[in-house]
Structure formats: C-alpha cells, structure tokens
Amino acid sequence: MKQYMMLAILLVAFLGVxxxxxxxxxxxxxxxxxxxxxxxxxxxHLQIVAVAxxxxxxxxxxxxxxxxxxxxxxxxxxxIGVANVGQTVPxxxxxxxxxxxxxxxxTAAVIALFVYATLPIVRNTYAGIxxxxxxxxxxxxxxxxxxWEVTSRIELPLARPIIIxxxxxxxxxxxxxxxxxxxIGAGGLGAIIMTGLAVRVMPIxxxxxxxxxxxAIALDALLGGAEEWMTPRGLKVMKQAxxxxx
Amino acid sequence: MIKLEHxxxxxxxxxxxxxDLTMEIKxxxxxxxxxxxGCGKTTSMxxxxxxxPLTTGKIYVDGVDAVKLDQNKLRRGIGYAIQNIxxxxxxxxxxxxxxxxxxxxxxxxxxxxxxxxxxxxVGMDSKTFIDRYPSELSGxxxxxxxxxxxxxxxxxxxxxxxxxxxxxxxxxxxxxDEFLKIQAKIKKTIAFVTHDINEAIKMGDTIALMRQxxxxxxxxxxxxLGSPKNEFVRNFIGADRVLKGLRLLKAKDVMQExxxxxxxxxxxxxxxxxxxxxxxxxxxxxxxxxHFLGWITSDDLHESKSIRDVITPPTVTASPDTPLNEALSxxxxxxxxxxxxxxxxxxxxxxxxxxxxxxxxxxxxxxxxPEPCKEDE
Numbered sequence: 001m002k003q004y005m006m007l008a009i010l011l012v013a014f015l016g017v018x019x020x021x022x023x024x025x026x027x028x029x030x031x032x033x034x035x036x037x038x039x040x041x042x043x044x045h046l047q048i049v050a051v052a053x054x055x056x057x058x059x060x061x062x063x064x065x066x067x068x069x070x071x072x073x074x075x076x077x078x079x080i081g082v083a084n085v086g087q088t089v090p091x092x093x094x095x096x097x098x099x100x101x102x103x104x105x106x107t108a109a110v111i112a113l114f115v116y117a118t119l120p121i122v123r124n125t126y127a128g129i130x131x132x133x134x135x136x137x138x139x140x141x142x143x144x145x146x147x148w149e150v151t152s153r154i155e156l157p158l159a160r161p162i163i164i165x166x167x168x169x170x171x172x173x174x175x176x177x178x179x180x181x182x183x184i185g186a187g188g189l190g191a192i193i194m195t196g197l198a199v200r201v202m203p204i205x206x207x208x209x210x211x212x213x214x215x216a217i218a219l220d221a222l223l224g225g226a227e228e229w230m231t232p233r234g235l236k237v238m239k240q241a242x243x244x245x246x
Numbered sequence: 247m248i249k250l251e252h253x254x255x256x257x258x259x260x261x262x263x264x265x266d267l268t269m270e271i272k273x274x275x276x277x278x279x280x281x282x283x284g285c286g287k288t289t290s291m292x293x294x295x296x297x298x299p300l301t302t303g304k305i306y307v308d309g310v311d312a313v314k315l316d317q318n319k320l321r322r323g324i325g326y327a328i329q330n331i332x333x334x335x336x337x338x339x340x341x342x343x344x345x346x347x348x349x350x351x352x353x354x355x356x357x358x359x360x361x362x363x364x365x366x367x368v369g370m371d372s373k374t375f376i377d378r379y380p381s382e383l384s385g386x387x388x389x390x391x392x393x394x395x396x397x398x399x400x401x402x403x404x405x406x407x408x409x410x411x412x413x414x415x416x417x418x419x420x421x422x423d424e425f426l427k428i429q430a431k432i433k434k435t436i437a438f439v440t441h442d443i444n445e446a447i448k449m450g451d452t453i454a455l456m457r458q459x460x461x462x463x464x465x466x467x468x469x470x471l472g473s474p475k476n477e478f479v480r481n482f483i484g485a486d487r488v489l490k491g492l493r494l495l496k497a498k499d500v501m502q503e504x505x506x507x508x509x510x511x512x513x514x515x516x517x518x519x520x521x522x523x524x525x526x527x528x529x530x531x532x533x534x535x536x537h538f539l540g541w542i543t544s545d546d547l548h549e550s551k552s553i554r555d556v557i558t559p560p561t562v563t564a565s566p567d568t569p570l571n572e573a574l575s576x577x578x579x580x581x582x583x584x585x586x587x588x589x590x591x592x593x594x595x596x597x598x599x600x601x602x603x604x605x606x607x608x609x610x611x612x613x614x615x616p617e618p619c620k621e622d623e
C-alpha cells in the first residue's frame with residue numbers, strides 16, 4: 001500500500017510540474033512547448049521504447065534460452081560476457097556510437113535501443129533457466145516428459161519471474177535511453193529537453209524531463225504488476241517461506 | 247520383469263562406468279543395487295529407462311528391448327524417484343503426484359481421486375495436503391510425495407535412486423518401514439539404488455553388489471551375509487555381518503512360549519513355589535484374555551501383597567514383526583533380559599531371550615565357512 005502511495009505522489013508531482021510549466025505560456029522571448037506537442041512527443045517516445053522493447057523480447061528470450069542448451073553451450077560464455085559488458089557501456093556513448101555507424105534519425109535510435117534492451121533480457125533468461133534445480137529437470141525427464149514438455153511445463157514457468165524482471169529492467173532503462181536518443185534526431189521527449197537546453201530555458205527542459213520520469217515510473221509499476229501476476233503461486237509461497245526462515 | 251544382458255556403458259572420455267552386466271530382476275522383486283560411490287549402480291539403474299543410453303548389450307523390460315520403445319512412453323510406464331526428490335515447486339502436491347497421469351491425459355476427476363488415494367497410501371492426510379505446495383512441506387513429507395509421485399499412474403516397475411537418502415535417520419527408518427508395508431501390498435518390480443548396506447539388507451529381496459562397474463555378487467541378503475563371495479564383499483558388508491544377519495529374522499520366527507504365565511488372581515505364595523521349583527527368575531503376569539501387564543520376580547512375591555502390587559511394568563515390548571537386531575537392542579536397553587512379544591491387541595504371544603538370540607547366531611556362524619585362524623595353529 002505504502003509503495004503505491006509513493007508512486008501516486010511521484011506521478012502527480014511530475015505531471016503537475018509539467019502542467020505548471022506548460023501554463024506559463026512564455027518565458028522571456030521564448031514560448032514554452034504547447035500541450036499538444038508534449039502529448040505527441042510522449043506518444044512518439046512510447047513508440048520508440050515499445051518497438052525496441054518488442055524486438056528485444058522476440059530476440060532476447062530465444063538467445064538467452066538457447067545459450068542454456070548443451071548444443072550452444074560453447075557460445076554461451078561469450079554471449080553472456082557480451083551481455084554483461086555491454087550493459088556497462090554508458091547509454092550516451094552507446095547512442096553516439098550507433099549514430100556514428102548508422103547515421104541520425106528514428107531507425108538508428110530504435111536499433112540502438114533494441115540492442116541495449118536485449119542485453120538484460122538475454123542475461124536474465126539465461127540466469128532464470130539455469131536456476132532451475134537439475135533434480136527437478138531430471139525427475140521430469142525420468143517420468144517421461146519430452147524435451148518440449150520439460151521446457152514448457154517446468155523450465156519456462158520456473159524461470160518466468162526472472163525473465164520478466166529482465167524485461168522490466170530493460171524497459172525502464174530504455175525510457176531514459178530514448179530521451180538521450182532525442183539527441184540524434186529520433187524525436188520524443190528527448191527532443192524537448194534538447195531544445196530547452198539549447199536555449200537555456202529551464203521550464204522547457206522540465207517539460208521534457210518530468211514526463212520522461214513519469215513514464216519510467218508508470219511502466220515500472222505496470223511491469224512490476226505483470227511480474228507479480230505471472231509468478232506461479234507455488235513460487236510465491238516458497239519465497240514467503242524462505243523469508244520467514246530468515 | 248527386467249533383464250540386462252551383457253550391458254556396458256563407456257563414456258566418451260573412455261571411462262567404463264558399467265562392464266558386461268548380466269542380471270535379471272523378477273516380477274514383483276525388490277532388487278537393491280549396492281556398492282561404493284562410482285561403482286556404476288546409478289548408471290545401471292538409469293539405463294533401464296534409457297536416461298543414460300547404453301553402449302553395448304541389451305535391456306529387456308517385460309520382454310521387450312527397451313531401446314526399441316519410444317523413450318517417453320517407456321518412462322511413463324516406469325515409476326521414477328530420486329534422492330533430491332525434484333518436486334516441481336510451482337505445482338501443488340496433487341499436480342506433482344499426478345504428473346504422469348497428466349502426461350497420459352487422464353480425466354480430471356480420476357486424477358484427483360488418484361492423488362487422494364496415493365496420499366493416504368503414503369500416510370498423509372489428503373484433505374490437509376492435497377492443495378499445498380512442496381515448499382510448505384517438511385523434508386520427510388516431501389520424500390513421501392516423491393514416492394507417491396513415482397506411483398502416480400500405477401506403473402508395474404519402479405526405479406528408485408536413494409529415495410530415502412536426504413533425510414534424518416529416524417524419519418528414514420520410518421519411511422523404509424512404511425514403504426516395505428506398501429510394497430507388500432502393491433508388489434512392484436523395483437530397482438533400488440543405495441550405498442547403505444543396512445538399507446539394502448532391510449529392503450531388498452535380492453542385492454546386486456557392484457564394484458568398479460562390475461557385478462560382484464547377486465544374491466539374497468542371507469546368502470550375501472552368510473557366504474560372501476570374496477574379500478571385497480566381506481569388507482563391504484563389514485565385520486559385524488553376523489549381527490547384521492539378525493535383521494533378516496523377525497521375532498515371530500524364533501520366539502518361544504513364555505516359561506510361566508501368572509493370572510492376576512493367583513496366590514502369591516503358590517506362584518513363588520512354582521517359580522522356585524522351576525528355577526525361574528522371572529514370570530509374566532497376564533490378565534484374563536491374555537493382556538500382558540508386567541514381570542514378576544520371586545523375590546518380590548510376598549504373602550501380604552497381591553500379585554498386582556509387585557509387578558515390574560514392561561519398559562519395552564516388541565511386535566511379532568520386529569526384526570531381531572532391533573529386538574536385541576531393546577533387550578540390551580531393558581532391565582530384564584527378556585522381551586515380551588505382543589500382538590496388536592496387546593496379547594502376549596511369546597518371549598525372546600538372550601539365549602534364543604545366541605542360538606540363532608550360533609546357527610548362522612556354523613553356516614558360515616570356517617576361516618583359517620593363525621593363532622589357533
């Protein structure tokens with residue numbers, strides 16, 4: 001309950017600040033961003049994040065899963081290494097490098113975000129599948145489950161919370177990275193922040209920054225709910241029992 | 247029925263886990279694969295349901311070459327329980343137990359009924375436990391569910407890899423007893439892996455003792471203890487093998503009639519005279535109907551006291567099915583060197599004494615091959 005209160009307060013605060021800044025009309029000789037433009041920038045922002053995230057899920061989960069299979073085990077240290085190291089590259093540097101390679105614009109931004117979002121998903125899928133107790137898998141196989149049944153009935157349900165946690169992390173990070181992508185001409189809320197910084201008018205900067213923060217918080221809460229909802233009940237019971245033992 | 251013919255397993259790195267293993271497990275037989283770790287016992291067991299593919303030889307399950315069967319179908323027809331249990335943490339107890347029935351697409355009602363049945367069979371209250379999750383159970387309860395799960399679709403054959411390995415000794419012995427009772431009812435063909443000689447003697451109809459991938463001796467427990475084939479077997483079963491042999495006999499096999507039973511209303515002095523004439527230190531007091539009350543010594547008998555006042559109540563009693571090794575330790579723990587054997591209704595049906603056990607041990611020792619002893623020469 002407390003965390004939802006905090007969430008609501010933060011959201012209201014960020015939205016309130018945005019509305020306040022928009023209501024100023026103009027600061028000195030500069031006009032602030034009109035409300036409609038903020039809405040369309042938010043939609044654009046969401047679009048970049050959603051497309052990149054969807055691609056990352058479609059590509060990331062199979063890669064993470066396959067790296068746990070015996071046939072692909074020779075590449076998994078490399079893949080997981082790349083996933084870990086890749087995340088340490090600062091987002092700004094990452095966007096810059098992509099722009100240098102692929103040019104400016106929406107497509108380059110989506111590709112950069114997609115690659116960056118894939119890393120935590122690959123890593124978490126790999127960790128989630130690997131965390132399944134080998135005895136559980138052996139029992140499943142010994143009782144006559146086919147490889148597909150072991151995966152779909154045992155491995156994926158048990159790894160699901162960890163995989164979704166990876167998607168959640170990558171989405172939240174992506175909302176921020178998409179703002180940086182405004183620098184390479186992808187549009188979105190980042191573009192408003194850039195404009196504000198260029199003319200040194202702080203209310204315009206806030207008009208871009210506050211909705212970005214609100215978006216990240218809202219998506220985090222949404223995916224947190226999804227994580228809770230998609231965690232098998234038996235695992236929740238198990239975690240609770242472990243908590244009580246501590 | 248399971249038949250292994252010249253079965254061998256060589257891993258890709260060249261280690262020979264199992265060498266030329268030929269043996270047969272008959273219908274309804276409880277066969278224990280015994281041996282030190284790395285002897286190939288688990289590998290042998292896992293080759294039966296093709297979890298480990300064999301390199302050479304043939305395995306026949308009910309007369310059919312196991313390799314030629316569809317692997318998943320074969321495994322669904324063979325119960326499988328392992329030491330680490332491997333219960334599915336995201337499935338309820340009922341769902342865990344009916345794993346194989348689910349794979350076989352049984353209707354829902356039938357599965358529920360089967361889960362209740364099996365919970366009762368393994369001694370757990372079905373109403374309380376059926377919808378719980380594995381993490382809500384104790385270690386012993388999880389083992390029970392593991393056993394129930396391997397019986398899920400009532401397979402004729404069970405493979406069990408140290409199913410009672412990971413629990414405390416008291417619970418383990420209780421589960422062993424209960425499982426023996428279950429097995430007496432369901433009569434499955436069982437391949438059971440353990441490294442514990444005592445468990446093997448207690449559970450097995452036959453014991454396959456293995457060493458470095460080879461079958462050293464395949465015999466029933468009495469033969470294994472009585473005439474070990476070579477030095478390795480002798481060492482493995484230990485110097486106390488004669489004592490271990492006691493486990494194979496039950497109280498009812500060797501117990502004797504009580505020397506003197508006394509009823510509550512009898513005259514103390516008459517009883518005393520009878521005991522003295524028969525040179526008895528102890529006699530037993532029973533009620534009408536044969537219920538056992540306690541022990542009487544002739545020294546305690548006195549004219550002024552009724553028999554009821556001078557009895558020594560029994561500290562321990564045994565049932566007809568108590569193995570002799572347990573009976574012996576009960577006797578060592580009690581003040582009286584004699585143990586009363588009572589049936590389920592508390593009626594006395596016989597006694598065990600040190601003398602009886604000494605006679606049994608003597609008999610076993612003479613069956614044993616005499617060993618040359620240098621000190622005697």
